[in-house]
Amino acid sequence: MSVLQGKKILLIITGGIAAYKTSFLVRLFIKKGAEVQIIMTPSAHDFVTPLTLSTLSKNPVYTEFFKEKTGEWNNHVELALSSDYVLIAPATSNTLSKMASAEADNLAIATYLSAKTTVFFAPAMDLDMYKNPSNQENIKILQQKGDVLIPPNKGELASGLDGEGRMSEPEEIVSFMENFIKEKLVLPGKKILITAGPTYEAIDPVRFIGNHSSGKMGFELAKAAEKLGAEVILITGPTCQKLPASSSIRRIDVISSQEMYRAVFDYYSEMDIAIMAAAVSDYRPESISKDKIKKEDDFFTLNLVKNKDILLYMGNNKNHQFLVGFALETTDEEKNALKKLRKKNLDAIVLNSLQDKGAGFQSETNKITIFDKDEKKEVFPLKSKEKVAEDILKYINTRI
Numbered sequence: 001m002s003v004l005q006g007k008k009i010l011l012i013i014t015g016g017i018a019a020y021k022t023s024f025l026v027r028l029f030i031k032k033g034a035e036v037q038i039i040m041t042p043s044a045h046d047f048v049t050p051l052t053l054s055t056l057s058k059n060p061v062y063t064e065f066f067k068e069k070t071g072e073w074n075n076h077v078e079l080a081l082s083s084d085y086v087l088i089a090p091a092t093s094n095t096l097s098k099m100a101s102a103e104a105d106n107l108a109i110a111t112y113l114s115a116k117t118t119v120f121f122a123p124a125m126d127l128d129m130y131k132n133p134s135n136q137e138n139i140k141i142l143q144q145k146g147d148v149l150i151p152p153n154k155g156e157l158a159s160g161l162d163g164e165g166r167m168s169e170p171e172e173i174v175s176f177m178e179n180f181i182k183e184k185l186v187l188p189g190k191k192i193l194i195t196a197g198p199t200y201e202a203i204d205p206v207r208f209i210g211n212h213s214s215g216k217m218g219f220e221l222a223k224a225a226e227k228l229g230a231e232v233i234l235i236t237g238p239t240c241q242k243l244p245a246s247s248s249i250r251r252i253d254v255i256s257s258q259e260m261y262r263a264v265f266d267y268y269s270e271m272d273i274a275i276m277a278a279a280v281s282d283y284r285p286e287s288i289s290k291d292k293i294k295k296e297d298d299f300f301t302l303n304l305v306k307n308k309d310i311l312l313y314m315g316n317n318k319n320h321q322f323l324v325g326f327a328l329e330t331t332d333e334e335k336n337a338l339k340k341l342r343k344k345n346l347d348a349i350v351l352n353s354l355q356d357k358g359a360g361f362q363s364e365t366n367k368i369t370i371f372d373k374d375e376k377k378e379v380f381p382l383k384s385k386e387k388v389a390e391d392i393l394k395y396i397n398t399r400i
Helices: 017-031 042-046 050-057 076-081 093-101 107-114 127-131 133-144 170-184 216-227 257-270 310-316 333-343 385-399
Strands: 008-013 035-040 085-091 118-123 153-156 162-166 191-196 231-236 250-253 273-276 283-285 304-306 322-329 348-353 369-372 377-379
Touching: 008 017, 008 107, 017 035, 017 050, 017 085, 017 170, 035 042, 035 050, 035 107, 076 107, 085 093, 085 107, 085 170, 093 107, 093 118, 093 133, 118 133, 118 170, 127 133, 127 162, 191 216, 191 257, 216 231, 216 385, 231 257, 257 310, 273 310, 273 385, 310 322, 310 333, 322 333, 322 385, 333 348, 333 369, 348 385, 369 385
Parallel strands: 008 035, 008 085, 085 118, 191 231, 191 273, 231 250, 273 322, 322 348
Antiparallel strands: 153 162, 283 304, 348 369, 369 377
């Protein structure tokens, strides 16, 4: 699977003859499983049509800040922040100058200046223009701020001259980006088991014992691990959470604690890392009624028996795995989290407290503290669960 699978690529096309190659570039990205959003400068329309690119990308192509007929704003900030990677190809001399000097006189440059992700740029111009000290200085400025140069080729140029300045071929651009991304992956090839969501323990065919877990934290961990190059198995209890259609994460759906235990048992020995984010029921009914229990008496007694402790089993049978548990507490938070860390033989435990505003079940955010096996703690501020997942995985990576 390509590292571009499921990624959102913002392709900015500027006005150079090499723009004709972008139709082939878009097709290659689509074949790799990426989603492509395109912005063209006005002069780029002279070399390739928006209709062609819109048809190939299956997305609208933007050029202006506003749609003239409706006055609707094409939000350059949203376009930038919704992308995983930005590619400027071809990057003409004029565009390089505007990028380096922050001259936002068109939608393309305004969007580029709003980007917070990795920006690749593929210069395309005549050899003397490319070698011009001003262009070389602009390229150096862009590289110093973190943009990634896709070097031009040597070859026949539109002027009829032969030399450096020819934009890299679409296949070379895609390959360059893939190799760059692979080098940045912090968990390449690691096998990670993640549990998510609640478990439901049946009382009768209608009722169950459960909890308020939405599964969002576990799903964000799975998606973040996949982005970092890991092979992910996600074992999840009942939840409305979904994975992207392009995801290669192996999802295993379970309902009860016993089903989750069996699924963990099947895969745990093969894993490098296990992150147990599920809210597993500690008890289940001693017996399950075959029929719906009718309301008859004022009081109803339900005998409960203890479920197998999945995390304890994993800690006791740990070989090479890095094992991470979660602790959601309401009182004596750190004391209880550390007790769990020791008892379950964990390598780390993620603590969150229902006392912290914005943390806990059903929320879009979380505030965590992580303790390592030596009981040293690292405190993180309130963040979206997507960012919390990234923090947890980066933390794990520093420990393995």
